[in-house]
Amino acid sequence: MDSARNPYTPNAGASPEIVVGRGEQTKAFRTLLGRLGAGRTHQSMVMVGLRGVGKTVLLNEFRDIAHQENWEVIEHEASKHDDSRFRQTMATLLRGALLRLSPRARWTDRGHRAASVITAFSVSMDQQGTWSLGWDVEPSEGLGDHGELGMDLSDALVAVGEAAQERQRGVAILIDEVQFLSARQLEALIQAIHKTVQRKLPITFVGAGLPQIAELAGDAKSYAERLFQFPTVDSLSPEDARTAITDPAAAESVQYDDDAVDLAVEITRGYPYFIQELGYQVWEIAEQNPISRDDVEQAREAYEAKLDSSFFRVRLDRATPLQSAYMRAMAELGPEPQKADAVARVLGRESSQVGPTRAELIDMGLLYTPEHGYAAFTVPDFDKYMLRAVPELLVPPIQKRKKRT
Ligand SMILES: Nc1ncnc2c1ncn2[C@@H]1O[C@H](COP(=O)(O)OP(=O)(O)O)[C@@H](O)[C@H]1O
Ligand SMILES: [Mg+2]
Structure with a gap:
């Protein structure tokens, strides 16, 4: 095809x-906005799922829905940053949202107050004074300046929520890759949402990330369970997978034979990323309309090669020899979540010796812990890839570790 x-x-x-x-x-997201907009409370959500299932695409859908509902949107992809950098980022994003809610010249008292709380929030940890939010708004006193992240972020979100409410608007904060927020940063967000929910303000935070067990403690955990649902984003059902394969082609007036779709569903097992990659390769190879089972069969090799050289390989490329040996040992044991001591045994080491490697891999987002003591790959079929990419398990000799920072 063309x-x-x-x-x-x-x-x-x-x-x-x-x-x-x-x-x-x-639908759940529309309900959330509708209820908050009407001054009611509603559980927000943090969507969890493996790489390539469509979490980012869903957050983009939410952005479009929020815009349709006339909400302001703050979009952020989290990465590992210390708290003062996190403050700067959040302050910059909140400043943008406030200015979009109403231009400075039309700020009311609430607009001015929100601006000064955002300034206070942005500076209170920045002792060097080298960073500035870039607007000459005086920091508020007693709001956003406690020096404690959760309290300060609460003040900032409440102030922006009040400014939005006054304009009969709302603000949706959409954060992708939430697993890269530190526990303290996530707790601060949860604490802030706890405040805005109590005040029934039209501001919310929706997240997406890898399925880590929530490593939250104490109050933050009990708030989180009350304030959020954690829906799983997963592979598509067989019917939905069929639609995902056939509809894009149909929009270009190209059809699939039924048994061609059967094979495509079987190969991809409904994983959205795999569906797109296979569909792409089939399209490149097919010469006749409708697309036949033979076309899908022929595209399979190019599909697998492409996944290996991109989707999978970018992950392995980032790993040190010891980290890749760890993942290779896990793959040896199969696709299920694996116990830390079982992996250590395959490596011929003590659990405590390879514990730091495991922690690094979790930190990098390559593994996650579905339950205590277990680890699993964050990428579907990564175990099979490891067996292909690293045919023989080689364990590097023990070295003195450098201190982790
Ligand atoms: N609901 C869906 N139907 C069909 N394809 C999808 C769907 N959601 C995502 N995709 C495709 O799957 C791939 C991965 O989506 P992405 O949102 O980046 O996943 P994640 O953020 O979970 O890693 C992309 O190529 C995207 O086009
Ligand atoms: Mg994503």
Whole structure:
């Protein structure tokens, strides 16, 4: 088929031609905005799922829905930053949202107050005074300046929420890759949302990330369980997978034979990323309309090669020899979550010796802990890839570790 018309989107975060099978989540998000907008309270959500299932695409859908509902949107992809950098980022994003809610010249008392709380929030940890939010708004006193992240962020979100409410608008804070927030940063967000919910303000935080067990302690945990649901974003059902394969082609007036779709569903097992990659390769190879089972069979090799050289490989490329040996040992044991001591045994080491490597891999987002003592790959089928990419398990000799920072 004509490459220029290839309708598949095998790229991280690329919105597919049609977003299949996510009606439940988008409905829940509409309900959330509707209820908060009406001065009611509602549980927000943090969506969890493996790489490539469509979390970022869903957050993009939420952004569009929020805009349709006339809400302001703050979008952020979290990365590992210390608290003062986190403050700067949040302050910059909140400043932008406030200015979009109303231009400075039209600020009311609430607008002015929100601005000064944002300034106080942005500076209170920045002892060097080298960073400035870039607007000459005096910091408030007694709000946003306690020096404690959770309290300060609460003040900032309450102030921005009040400014939004006055304009009969709302603010949706959408944060991707939440697993990269530190426990303290996530707790601060939860604490802040706890405040805005108590005040029934139209401001909320919706997150997406890898399925870590929530490593939250104490109060933050009990707030989190009351304030958030943690819906799982997963592979598509067989029917939805069929639609995801056939609809983009149908929009270009290209059909699939039924048994071609059967095979495509079987190969991809409904994983959105895999569907897009296979669809893309099939389109490149097929010469006749409708697309046949033979076309899908022929595209399979290019599909697997492409996944290996991109989706999988970028992950392995970031790993040290010891880290990749760890993942290779896990793969040896199979696709299920694996116990730390079982992996250590395959490596011929003590659990305590390889514990730091495991922690690094979790930190990097390559592994997650579905339950205490276990680890699993964050990428579907990564175990099979490891067996292909590293045919023989080689354990590097023990070295003195450098101190971790
Ligand atoms: N509901 C869906 N239907 C079809 N394809 C999808 C769907 N959601 C995501 N995709 C595709 O799957 C791939 C991964 O999506 P992405 O949102 O980046 O996943 P994640 O953020 O969970 O890693 C992209 O190529 C995207 O086009
Ligand atoms: Mg993503």
